[in-house]
Structure formats: structure tokens, C-alpha cells
Amino acid sequence: MVGLSSASSEIREGGDPDYDWVIVGGGVHGTHIAQRLLDAGVDRNRLAIVESTGELLGNFRERLRVARVGSLRSPYVHHVGTEPFSLENYAKSKRREDELLPTRRNPRRPTVDLFLDHTDHIIGLRRLGELVVEQEVTSVEYGDSAPLAVRTKTDELTSRRVLLAVGNAGAPEPPGWAEETGRVRHVWEGGEVENAKNTYVVGGGTTACSVAVSLARETGDATLVSRHGLRKAVVESDPRWLNWKHIEKELHHLPVASEARHKRIRKARNDGTVPYHLAEEVEEETEVGHLNRRVGEVTVAFEGDDGVFLRLNDGGTEEAARVVLATGFGDVYRQPFVRSVAEDLDLATGHRGMPVLDDETLGWRRKDGKPSGVHATGALAEGVLGAFARNIATARLAGDRLTRIAREVLSS
Incomplete structure (x- = not known):
């Protein structure tokens, strides 16, 4: 394994940068960790969140809207704030406890509206909007006069450390058959799904079911195509994976960034499952x-002439x-941006x-084993x-x- 070195270990030398920390991405992880850094003593004027939408959780909000999600899968203790019961207390203070919905064998879960309203409450309370730089990051490179340079289409932010909080997934990967017709689109491409009769939704996970249910309610005529029957699970994995000691035991003894870690994580996740309330x-x-x-x-x-024909592996055809x-x-970690950061900074990669x-x-870590000043969170750090x-948690x-x-x- 890569050994732990002091947090104050030498990183690339340079002059006085604009910031001590630049967070690339203003999603759940970026928003939460910004608060934690402030609480640790980082100067507000030395911390920036670069978010292309200009709005914290901007992409997260859009995906919830496009996927037509009414409530979250995760329980009310998982949110952007730093106090575990902040969302529950917010719901009580606003007399919105009815928006904490019952969940099978798990704590209550919030509606999307409650979750986002609480998020905006935290953002306002902590003045996090003041930290946002509305730019799209194009590269992270070694700076001429500072350790790191976060470059955008129009600007450059220099920083001692950079946190990559770039989101939870790479680009959509449509199957090969979908390339044959222009009447097939991915849910994350092209904006909101139009309410139209005889729409077929292909997929068996939470997003597919959410969109299919919404279309069915709006049009009375939708079809869900999945490779298997619905696979139900309360949450995406065994809750023990929320405990650091369990993570160390199950994962950290395996070689860093290895195929073994990748397989262990995939085995632990309930990918392609839907929560019980959505299955109902x-x-x-x-x-x-x-x-x-x-x-x-x-x-x-x-x-x-009037639509698209789908041929299935059982020989049947649907129109x-x-x-x-x-x-x-x-x-x-196969996103072009992530790959370019690794190449430009000579960072080590594995499986x-x-x-x-x-x-x-x-x-x-750099390929020579030294610290780079770049850190990662979210799916990029699943190893x-x-x-x-x-996930939020x-x-x-x-x-x-x-x-x-x-x-x-700060103490060094």
C-alpha cells in the first residue's frame, strides 16, 4: 500500500498562490467539504469552489429534475451539512416532518424538495455562495509561480492544494444498438424527457424506474424495458460500508488502485437495484x-415511419x-478531464x-511516489x-x- 506521509509533506514549491485550497466541483461532496475546511481554520479568502453551473449542487439538482425523482433513497442523516441531525431539525422547524418519508428497515428519507431547501438553508447560513467561481475547469497543471494552476476557459486560479470533487459518474455509455437511430436518447443528454405517449424507457435501475413511473402517470402509456425483473434493495450497499473501520478491513489491505479493489467494491454495491418504495x-x-x-x-x-422498432433477444419486436x-x-476515472489531469501532473494510476x-x-500520488497536492473525493476516490x-454519506x-x-x- 501507499504509505501515509505527513500532511505537511513537501509538495511542489512555488510562490504565494491565490488560494490554499481550490475545490473543483460544487456538488454534495464539494459543498460539504468546503464547510469542513472552513471549520478546520482555512481562511474564507483562501478557499474557492469552481463550479461550472455557478450554483452549488447545480448538476445534482438538474439530474433529480430530469430523472423526475420525488424522494431520495438515502436517509435524513445524509445531507450537505456538518451536523448529523441538521436536516431533521430543519424539517421540524418548518413543520415539514411529513416530508420525512417512511423507509423499509431504514431511517426515514427526505423528499427532494425538503433536501434541496435544507441545502439552500445551509448554503445561506454558511455563506458558501461567496466561495463559488462560475467557470468550467479545463485543466489542472503545475503553475509557473505556484504549486498548482487550475485553468478555465478564461482564467487561472493558483493554489497550494486542489480537491477533485468532479461528480459521481463518467459519460453515459449507451449500448451499440442505440447508435442506429436518432429517436433514441440517453436520459442525461438533451434536457428534460418530454411527456409523450408510447415512450419506452430502457433500464432496470432507480433512474429508469423513476422516469417510467412519471411518464406512466403523466401519459397513461409508458413501457419499461429491463434485462431482468426489478431487483429490490433498501440502499446501495451493506450499511457497514459507511464505517471507516469496515472499509479499512475490507479494502485497504488490497493493493492500491488494483483490480482486486475494483472487484471488491463492485461486489459490495447493489448496482441496478431499486428501493422498495419505488418498486411499489x-x-x-x-x-x-x-x-x-x-x-x-x-x-x-x-x-x-412513425417511431422506432426494438428487437429483443427473445426474438420479439416492440414499436x-x-x-x-x-x-x-x-x-x-476514465473521463477525459480526469485523464488529462493525471497526464499533465504525471500522476500514478492503476486498474x-x-x-x-x-x-x-x-x-x-505522482508516479515518482511524491505528493502532488491534488486530492480526490466521491466516485473518483472509491478505491x-x-x-x-x-453517495452523499x-x-x-x-x-x-x-x-x-x-x-x-495550518499548525506547521
């Missing part, structure tokens, strides 16, 4: 005849007015491009954070590691 909604819409179910794998798509894909993403991160600091790395675990670094640096 699918079944309700099916029973009333608004949602059709088709189990099978699409092999060919071709356009007709749809339009097709929406909700079939998942590629690995975040499938997984970053070689220090298990205690989330620091991305360290484990099965829940892409592990922002707190990442914050614990990075807060320790910030305090050590």
Missing part, C-alpha cells in the same frame, strides 16, 4: 394499466414512439485508470472510500480525512 410505485402503475413491462435485452433498433435510455455510466490515492489523506463513495468520511490535513498544514 412501478407495480401500482403496472396494475392500473398505465405502465407496461417488458423483460428482455434490446439487440437492434431501427426507425420506422415505440421514442426511446429513453437509463443504462448507466462509465467509470469517472482502468483508477487514481493511486493515499488511504489516509486521499492524496493522489479508498469504498462502496458508498459516490461518504462526503463526511472524506471530510474527516481532509480536515486532518488542513489542520496539520
Whole structure:
């Protein structure tokens, strides 16, 4: 394993930069960790969050909207704030406890509206909007007069350390058959899905079911195509993966950024599952005849005069007015931006491009083994954070590691 080095270990020398920390990405992890760094003593004027939408959780909000999600899968203790019961207390103070919904064998979960309103409350309370730089980062390189330079299309921010909080997934990976027709689109491409009858939604996970249920309710005529029947699970993995000691035991004894770690994480995740409450909604819409179910794998798509024909592996053919894909993403560490950062800074990578991160600091090591000043969180750090790395909950675990670094640096 990569050994733990002092948080104040030498990184590339340079002059006085604009910032001590630049966070690339203003999603859940970036927003939570910014607060943790402030609490650790980082000067507000020395911390920036570079977010292309200009709004904290901007992409997260958009995806919830496009996927037509009404409530979160995660419980009310998982949110952007630093106090575990902050969201619950907010709901009580606003008399919105009815928006904390019952969950099978798990704590209550918030509605999307409650979660986002609480998020905005935290952002306002902590004045986090003042930290946002509305730019799209194009590269992270070694600076001429500072350790690191975060470059955008129009500007450059120099910093001692950079945290990559770039989101939970790579680009959508549509199946090969989807390239044959223009009437097939991925749910994350092209904006909101139009309410149109005879829309086929392809996929078997949470996003596919959410979109299919919403279309069924709006149009009375939608079809969900999945390779298998619904696989139900309360959350995305065994809750023990939220405990750092469990993560160390199950993951950190394996070689860093290795195929073994990748396989262990994939085995631990309940990918492609749906929560019980959403499965019940699918079944309700099916029973009333608004949602059709088709189990099978699409092999060919071709356009007709009025729609698109789908051929399935059982030999059957379906005719749809339009097709929406909700079939998942590629690995975040294969994103072009992430790969370019690794190349420009000569950073070490492992299996499938997984970053070689220090298990205690989330620091991305250079190929020569030295610290780079770059850290990672979210799905990009799943090799360290484990099965829940892409979820809201592990922002707190990442914050614990990075807060320790910030305090050590400030005291050195």
C-alpha cells in the first residue's frame, strides 16, 4: 500500500498562490467539504469552489429534475451539512416532518424538495455562495509561480492544494444498438424527457424506474424495458460500508488502485437495484394499466415511419414512439478531464485508470511516489472510500480525512 506521509509533506514549491485550497466541483461532496475546511481554520479568502453551473449542487439538482425523482433513497442523516441531525431539525422547524418519508428497515428519507431547501438553508447560513467561481475547469497543471494552476476557459486560479470533487459518474455509455437511430436518447443528454405517449424507457435501475413511473402517470402509456425483473434493495450497499473501520478491513489491505479493489467494491454495491418504495410505485402503475413491462435485452433498433422498432433477444419486436435510455455510466476515472489531469501532473494510476490515492489523506500520488497536492473525493476516490463513495454519506468520511490535513498544514 501507499504509505501515509505527513500532511505537511513537501509538495511542489512555488510562490504565494491565490488560494490554499481550490475545490473543483460544487456538488454534495464539494459543498460539504468546503464547510469542513472552513471549520478546520482555512481562511474564507483562501478557499474557492469552481463550479461550472455557478450554483452549488447545480448538476445534482438538474439530474433529480430530469430523472423526475420525488424522494431520495438515502436517509435524513445524509445531507450537505456538518451536523448529523441538521436536516431533521430543519424539517421540524418548518413543520415539514411529513416530508420525512417512511423507509423499509431504514431511517426515514427526505423528499427532494425538503433536501434541496435544507441545502439552500445551509448554503445561506454558511455563506458558501461567496466561495463559488462560475467557470468550467479545463485543466489542472503545475503553475509557473505556484504549486498548482487550475485553468478555465478564461482564467487561472493558483493554489497550494486542489480537491477533485468532479461528480459521481463518467459519460453515459449507451449500448451499440442505440447508435442506429436518432429517436433514441440517453436520459442525461438533451434536457428534460418530454411527456409523450408510447415512450419506452430502457433500464432496470432507480433512474429508469423513476422516469417510467412519471411518464406512466403523466401519459397513461409508458413501457419499461429491463434485462431482468426489478431487483429490490433498501440502499446501495451493506450499511457497514459507511464505517471507516469496515472499509479499512475490507479494502485497504488490497493493493492500491488494483483490480482486486475494483472487484471488491463492485461486489459490495447493489448496482441496478431499486428501493422498495419505488418498486411499489412501478407495480401500482403496472396494475392500473398505465405502465407496461417488458423483460428482455434490446439487440437492434431501427426507425420506422412513425417511431422506432426494438428487437429483443427473445426474438420479439416492440414499436415505440421514442426511446429513453437509463443504462448507466462509465467509470469517472476514465473521463477525459480526469485523464488529462493525471497526464499533465504525471500522476500514478492503476486498474482502468483508477487514481493511486493515499488511504489516509486521499492524496493522489505522482508516479515518482511524491505528493502532488491534488486530492480526490466521491466516485473518483472509491478505491479508498469504498462502496458508498459516490453517495452523499461518504462526503463526511472524506471530510474527516481532509480536515486532518488542513489542520496539520495550518499548525506547521
